Amino acid sequence: MSTIDEVPAPARALRKDAARNRELLLAAAREVFGERGLDASLDDVARRAGVGVGTAYRHFANKYELAGAIFKQEVDEIAAIAADGLRHDDPWLGLVQFLESTLEAQTVNRGLREVLMGVHDAELEAEVHHLLAGPIIALVERAQAAGAVRLDAAPTDLGAMIMMLCVVADVAAEAEPRLWRRYLPILLAGLRPDGPALPVPPLADDVMRKAMSSHKQRLAQVTAQR
Amino acid sequence: MSTIDEVPAPARALRKDAARNRELLLAAAREVFGERGLDASLDDVARRAGVGVGTAYRHFANKYELAGAIFKQEVDEIAAIAADGLRHDDPWLGLVQFLESTLEAQTVNRGLREVLMGVHDAELEAEVHHLLAGPIIALVERAQAAGAVRLDAAPTDLGAMIMMLCVVADVAAEAEPRLWRRYLPILLAGLRPDGPALPVPPLADDVMRKAMSSHKQRLAQVTAQR
Amino acid sequence: MSTIDEVPAPARALRKDAARNRELLLAAAREVFGERGLDASLDDVARRAGVGVGTAYRHFANKYELAGAIFKQEVDEIAAIAADGLRHDDPWLGLVQFLESTLEAQTVNRGLREVLMGVHDAELEAEVHHLLAGPIIALVERAQAAGAVRLDAAPTDLGAMIMMLCVVADVAAEAEPRLWRRYLPILLAGLRPDGPALPVPPLADDVMRKAMSSHKQRLAQVTAQR
Amino acid sequence: MSTIDEVPAPARALRKDAARNRELLLAAAREVFGERGLDASLDDVARRAGVGVGTAYRHFANKYELAGAIFKQEVDEIAAIAADGLRHDDPWLGLVQFLESTLEAQTVNRGLREVLMGVHDAELEAEVHHLLAGPIIALVERAQAAGAVRLDAAPTDLGAMIMMLCVVADVAAEAEPRLWRRYLPILLAGLRPDGPALPVPPLADDVMRKAMSSHKQRLAQVTAQR
DNA sequence: TATGAATGAGAGTTCATTCAT
DNA sequence: AATGAATGAACTCTCATTCAT
Numbered sequence: 015m016s017t018i019d020e021v022p023a024p025a026r027a028l029r030k031d032a033a034r035n036r037e038l039l040l041a042a043a044r045e046v047f048g049e050r051g052l053d054a055s056l057d058d059v060a061r062r063a064g065v066g067v068g069t070a071y072r073h074f075a076n077k078y079e080l081a082g083a084i085f086k087q088e089v090d091e092i093a094a095i096a097a098d099g100l101r102h103d104d105p106w107l108g109l110v111q112f113l114e115s116t117l118e119a120q121t122v123n124r125g126l127r128e129v130l131m132g133v134h135d136a137e138l139e140a141e142v143h144h145l146l147a148g149p150i151i152a153l154v155e156r157a158q159a160a161g162a163v164r165l166d167a168a169p170t171d172l173g174a175m176i177m178m179l180c181v182v183a184d185v186a187a188e189a190e191p192r193l194w195r196r197y198l199p200i201l202l203a204g205l206r207p208d209g210p211a212l213p214v215p216p217l218a219d220d221v222m223r224k225a226m227s228s229h230k231q232r233l234a235q236v237t238a239q240r
Numbered sequence: 241m242s243t244i245d246e247v248p249a250p251a252r253a254l255r256k257d258a259a260r261n262r263e264l265l266l267a268a269a270r271e272v273f274g275e276r277g278l279d280a281s282l283d284d285v286a287r288r289a290g291v292g293v294g295t296a297y298r299h300f301a302n303k304y305e306l307a308g309a310i311f312k313q314e315v316d317e318i319a320a321i322a323a324d325g326l327r328h329d330d331p332w333l334g335l336v337q338f339l340e341s342t343l344e345a346q347t348v349n350r351g352l353r354e355v356l357m358g359v360h361d362a363e364l365e366a367e368v369h370h371l372l373a374g375p376i377i378a379l380v381e382r383a384q385a386a387g388a389v390r391l392d393a394a395p396t397d398l399g400a401m402i403m404m405l406c407v408v409a410d411v412a413a414e415a416e417p418r419l420w421r422r423y424l425p426i427l428l429a430g431l432r433p434d435g436p437a438l439p440v441p442p443l444a445d446d447v448m449r450k451a452m453s454s455h456k457q458r459l460a461q462v463t464a465q466r
Numbered sequence: 467m468s469t470i471d472e473v474p475a476p477a478r479a480l481r482k483d484a485a486r487n488r489e490l491l492l493a494a495a496r497e498v499f500g501e502r503g504l505d506a507s508l509d510d511v512a513r514r515a516g517v518g519v520g521t522a523y524r525h526f527a528n529k530y531e532l533a534g535a536i537f538k539q540e541v542d543e544i545a546a547i548a549a550d551g552l553r554h555d556d557p558w559l560g561l562v563q564f565l566e567s568t569l570e571a572q573t574v575n576r577g578l579r580e581v582l583m584g585v586h587d588a589e590l591e592a593e594v595h596h597l598l599a600g601p602i603i604a605l606v607e608r609a610q611a612a613g614a615v616r617l618d619a620a621p622t623d624l625g626a627m628i629m630m631l632c633v634v635a636d637v638a639a640e641a642e643p644r645l646w647r648r649y650l651p652i653l654l655a656g657l658r659p660d661g662p663a664l665p666v667p668p669l670a671d672d673v674m675r676k677a678m679s680s681h682k683q684r685l686a687q688v689t690a691q692r
Numbered sequence: 693m694s695t696i697d698e699v700p701a702p703a704r705a706l707r708k709d710a711a712r713n714r715e716l717l718l719a720a721a722r723e724v725f726g727e728r729g730l731d732a733s734l735d736d737v738a739r740r741a742g743v744g745v746g747t748a749y750r751h752f753a754n755k756y757e758l759a760g761a762i763f764k765q766e767v768d769e770i771a772a773i774a775a776d777g778l779r780h781d782d783p784w785l786g787l788v789q790f791l792e793s794t795l796e797a798q799t800v801n802r803g804l805r806e807v808l809m810g811v812h813d814a815e816l817e818a819e820v821h822h823l824l825a826g827p828i829i830a831l832v833e834r835a836q837a838a839g840a841v842r843l844d845a846a847p848t849d850l851g852a853m854i855m856m857l858c859v860v861a862d863v864a865a866e867a868e869p870r871l872w873r874r875y876l877p878i879l880l881a882g883l884r885p886d887g888p889a890l891p892v893p894p895l896a897d898d899v900m901r902k903a904m905s906s907h908k909q910r911l912a913q914v915t916a917q918r
Numbered sequence: 919t920a921t922g923a924a925t926g927a928g929a930g931t932t933c934a935t936t937c938a939t
Numbered sequence: 940a941a942t943g944a945a946t947g948a949a950c951t952c953t954c955a956t957t958c959a960t
Contacts, residue, residue, distance in 0.1 A: 029939070032944055055929060066946040071931065073944095174423065177411065178404035185403065189443060189451040196440040197400065200430025201423075210425040214418050225415040258919070281954055283922095292921035294958085303955070483959070484923055507950055518925040523952065525923095626875065629863065630856035637855065641895060641903040648892040649852065652882025653875075662877040666870050673867045710940065733933055735943095744942035746937085755934070925957075936946080 036073050038063040040087075043080050052081055082141075088126035089142050092116055096149030106162035109153045110202065113172075117179050117198070121191050127184050143223045151219075164207045168216035175201045262299050264289040270310050278307055308367075314352035315368050318342055322375030332388035335379045336428065339398070343405050343424070347417050353410050369449045377445075390433045394442030401427045488525050490515040492539075495532050504533055534593075540578035541594050544568055548601030558614035561605045562654065565624075569631050569650070573643050579636050595675045603671075616659045620668035627653045714751050716741040718765075721758050730759055760819075766804035767820050770794055774827030784840035787831045788880065791850070795857050795876070799869050805862050821901045829897075842885045846894035853879045 042063035046054045056077050060067045074080035095115045102108030120127040150169050157163040178201065179194040186193035203209060217225065268289035272280045282303050286293045300306040321341045328334030346353040376395050383389040404427065405420040412419035429435060443451065494515035498506045508529050512519045526532035547567045554560030572579040602621050609615040630653065631646040638645035655661060720741035724732045734755050738745045752758040773793045780786030798805040828847050835841040856879065857872040864871035881887060895903065 029942095029944070031938075035944080056931090057929080067931085068933080068947065069945050077930070171422075174408055174411075174419075177407055178423070181403055181407045182400055185400075186443060186448075186451045189447045190440070192440050193400075193443060196397075196438050196442065197404070197427075197430075199436040199438060201426060203430060203436045204423075204426025210429045212422050212425060214416070214422040216422065217412060217416055217419060221415045222412075225412045261920085282956085283954075286922090293956085294921055294923095295919085297956070298919075481921095481923070481960070487923080508952085509950080519951090520926065520953080521924050529951075623874075626860055626863075626871075629859055630875070633855055633859045634852055637852075638895060638900075638903045641899045642892070644892050645852075645895060648849075648890045648894065649856070649879075649882075651888040651890060652879060655882060655888045656875075656878025662881045664874045664877060666868070666874040668874065669864060669868055669871060674864075713941085734935085735933070738943090745935085746942050746944095747940080749935070750940070921958105921960080923957105923959085925955100927954100929953080930951095932950080933948100934946100936944105937942105938944085939942080 032073075035063070035065050035069055038065060039070055039073055039080065040084055044084050047081060047084070052077070056080070086141065088123060089145050091119055091123075091126065093145045093149060095119065096146065096153065099153055100149060100156065104162075105153075105157040105160040109157045109163070109172075112153055113176065113179075113198065113202075116176060117183060117194050120180060121183060121187075121194075127180050127187075140223070147219060147223075161207065163205055164209055166212060166215075167205055168218075170217045170219060170222040171205065173222055174217075175205075258299075261289070261291050261295055264291060265296055265299060265306065266310060266313075269306050273307060273310065278303070282306075311352075312367060314349060315371050317345060317352065319371045319375060321345065322372065322379060325379055326375060326382065330388075331379075331383040331386040335383045335389070335398075338379055339402065339405075339424065339428075342402060343409060343420050346406055347409060347413075347420075353406050353413075366449070373445060373449075387433065389431055390435055392438060392441075393431055396443045396445060396448040397431065399448055400443075401431075484525075487515070487517050487521055490517060491522055491525055491532065492536055496536050499533060499536070504529070508532070538593060540575060541597050543571060543575075543578065545597045545601060547571065548598065548605060551605055552601060552608065556614075557605075557609040557612040561609045561615070561624075564605055565628065565631075565650065565654075568628060569635060569646050572632055573635060573639075573646075579632050579639075599671060599675075613659065615657055616661055618664060618667075619657055622669045622671060622674040623657065625674055626669075627657075710751075713741070713743050713747055716743060717748055717751060717758065718762060722762050725759060725762065730755070734758075763804075764819060766801060767823050769797060770804070771823045771827060773797065774824065774831060777831055778827060778834065782840075783831075783835040783838040787835045787841070787850075790831055791854065791857075791876065791880075794854060795861060795872050798858055799861055799865075799872075805858055805865075818901070825897060825901075839885065841883055842887055844890060844893075845883055848895045848897060848900040849883070851900055852895075853883075 039059065043059045046059045046062050050058070056070050057067055059080070060070045063070075070080065074083060096112055098115070099108040099112030102111055147169070150172050154163060154167065154169045154172055158165055158167065179197060182197055183191065183194040265285065269285045272285045272288050276284070282296055283293055285306070286296045289296075296306065300309060322338050324341070325334040325338030328337055373395070376398050380389060380393065380395045380398055384391055384393065405423060408423055409417065409420040491511065495511045498511045498514050502510070508522050509519055511532070512522045515522070522532065526535060548564055550567065551560040551564030554563055599621070602624050606615060606619065606621045606624055610617055610619065631649060634649055635643065635646040717737065721737045724737045724740050728736075734748055735745055737758070738748050741748075748758065752761060774790050776793070777786040777790030780789055825847070828850050832841060832845065832847045832850055836843055836845065857875060860875055861869065861872040
């Protein structure tokens with residue numbers, strides 16, 4: 015095949031040791047950012063990974079690119095879960111399964127929880143939206159078409175619900191990681207055709223995205239750091 | 241009265257100018273932290289207040305104590321709202337009114353929103369709990385006694401609901417500050433005696449408090465900054 | 467007078483200790499930059515001055531502002547010398563005296579020498595030009611009007627001559643600080659009405675300025691650093 | 693010839709590919725250092741050469757040795773020019789031609805200009821001196837013997853003149869690369885037997901060399917970088 | 919008591935040089 | 940011999956906190 019190309023791979027594969035360090039860094043970042051937040055220093059991440067800071071900078075242009083790389087992985091998982099839900103025979107159960115699986119996944123994965131709570135930077139936010147918007151819309155519309163979801167519900171309602179449950183899950187992460195299950199039925203009941211009247215219309219898709227993008231900025235104001 | 245302020249009063253009241261500086265600092269902190277978060281420097285707060293940094297340190301042991309002082313004020317407002325709710329003729333409406341007023345208040349007050357989302361340090365958390373736990377328990381039990389709230393509901397459920405709605409409100413603060421009203425009826429319906437079954441028991445009061453205390457630490461992980 | 471102004475001085479005078487530190491910093495910077503170049507770190511400058519780095523940053527926005535502050539002082543001295551030359555009875559001797567005094571001054575002042583060699587950043591360059599262009603032009607034109615300087619000479623020729631002599635002085639600073647005096651008469655002879663023909667026209671004033679501004683950039687390429 | 697390169701030749705010639713890499717590196721360094729100065733990183737040089745950094749270190753002990761290797765080549769060219777001048781029929785014209793050719797050469801070669809301005813490290817300086825001292829002395833003495841140059845002139849005067857003109861050329865490199873020609877006749881006139889009196893004796897040969905060696909260190913002080 | 923100058927640890931980032939592949 | 944990943948010291952700049960004025 016490659017009789018012409020002297021240079022074998024255009025998108026260079028990582029050397030074995032480099033690949034290992036990259037993984038070490040991602041794992042360490044997941045841990046360190048998990049424990050002390052994005053305010054933790056890259057020095058700390060590198061130390062935990064057992065490599066020099068310089069190595070971190072060889073793999074990631076800066077701190078935020080490293081953080082983004084982590085969260086990208088988490089979101090991919092969720093997108094896969096949504097796709098599963100779409101394949102379920104019963105549209106309603108497919109949607110419920112998506113919610114449960116998603117929440118279940120974030121229970122054991124703080125990074126994921128954070129992403130779903132919308133607490134992140136603009137670039138990642140856009141990527142998250144790009145990956146998840148389609149499947150979520152499909153899930154909701156499919157359930158609406160089947161008469162399982164009230165017609166005035168919007169895909170962004172699902173996003174809001176995930177967010178709400180994630181906060182509960184996050185707050186109670188250590189005390190009772192299953193606490194979100196207490197509020198899931200309540201929210202699901204509200205999604206049904208006979209749910210209570212909703213006085214305010216839902217957020218449009220892109221408005222929701224922008225809102226979550228700026229949310230992280232507002233949270234930053236609050237979060238104590240030491 | 242205390243015109244001769246050289247006389248060391250037993251429980252020394254603040255000199256008039258000192259008291260004024262304290263207020264200036266609190267006001268400035270509310271503004272500055274509100275705009276740029278706790279990451280804003282104390283120099284900025286002091287400059288906005290029109291006093292020197294040293295003055296800030298005379299009044300508050302450190303940055304976080306100043307921040308705490310602000311949020312304390314916000315919580316006092318909420319406690320007052322709860323007391324109002326308890327005086328309502330209809331226990332259910334009193335509870336609903338408390339929720340609405342609380343949420344309404346945080347709509348225009350970021351600091352309050354933050355506190356209600358549990359995004360703060362342990363000391364403040366304890367204080368918040370001390371102030372709010374009593375009234376909230378009373379509100380719920382009074383409504384339960386009147387048959388307006390399901391018996392397996394717990395006061396901590398109210399806390400969880402406030403938290404959930406606050407996150408919605410916070411995320412949508414700019415896009416649609418009333419968005420929380422869309423999800424309030426849903427959550428309220430779940431609180432009624434005929435609400436859907438709840439698979440997981442509520443958190444005990446003190447467990448909830450500890451959970452929220454550590455939440456802020458976890459959120460810190462996430463918050464991107466730039 | 468200041469019955470209205472509560473705040474006494476609009477252009478705040480420096481506190482005594484702050485003023486002292488500022489001087490310490492300038493002196494240290496002159497030394498450290500003098501020995502190891504602008505590549506020396508501000509930490510080193512601060513250490514030499516006996517203050518913390520933070521203090522350096524309180525007084526000067528960044529490293530280059532500090533460097534600029536130093537060189538500004540040197541140029542002021544030269545401007546004063548030029549003014550002296552203009553007051554001399556004999557226009558030619560005034561000009562010669564300006565050259566000699568200037569070169570003499572830079573003999574004992576490296577910073578000055580550097581500025582006169584045109585080795586500096588754009589902002590400072592502009593300031594230098596602003597301060598010196600006028601007096602130099604006046605010196606030359608006055609001497610030309612008196613028939614003491616050839617008519618095809620330009621003020622920029624004086625600049626070029628200073629530069630040339632400064633380089634000699636700089637190179638020989640330790641070996642023989644008076645070496646520039648060997649080449650001064652040669653260059654002066656060329657400036658007389660009967661000097662040799664000059665095949666290339668002089669640089670216009672602003673062109674000379676721009677040229678010197680970019681010179682520093684080119685030298686930066688060369689200068690070894692450790 | 694040496695088709696079997698496994699055979700360890702006594703004075704090991706470079707393998708063909710190694711030799712090629714060496715040239716690539718020199719060419720790249722000339723470009724990169726020329727554009728962005730010695731502050732450019734070796735990574736950049738290596739990237740431009742299309743080889744790994746490691747390869748650069750196989751060929752040159754460190755960054756400065758690579759820089760030195762480049763400038764060595766430039767000086768060789770000048771030595772050749774001096775030899776040409778010595779072959780000229782008219783000693784005076786030979787000397788003038790040397791000056792003109794040398795200056796002309798540096799006009800289009802920044803590296804050369806830098807070396808001639810004495811802006812480099814001690815080792816290179818010694819080498820430059822070793823290569824150029826002889827021919828220059830010969831040029832001057834030959835012209836003196838022919839009565840074309842004043843007897844109190846010294847070979848180091850020629851060095852000083854080159855330096856002076858180089859600085860002019862360097863400063864005006866972009867604005868008017870021929871500007872040095874304006875000052876050449878002036879300096880040449882001073883070299884003639886009837887030039888103006890020179891109040892200070894010339895530098896001895898080795899003193900001049902040492903002076904230039906330390907000059908580079910002093911220039912480093914100045915060079916702003918941004 | 920108020921001020922704001924001073925401090926210095928620590929953050930993010932770069933790069934000369936080494937060394938495993 | 941060549942590669943480029945890894946290292947870690949060094950640099951600029953910020954800011955919570957202290958302390959001389």
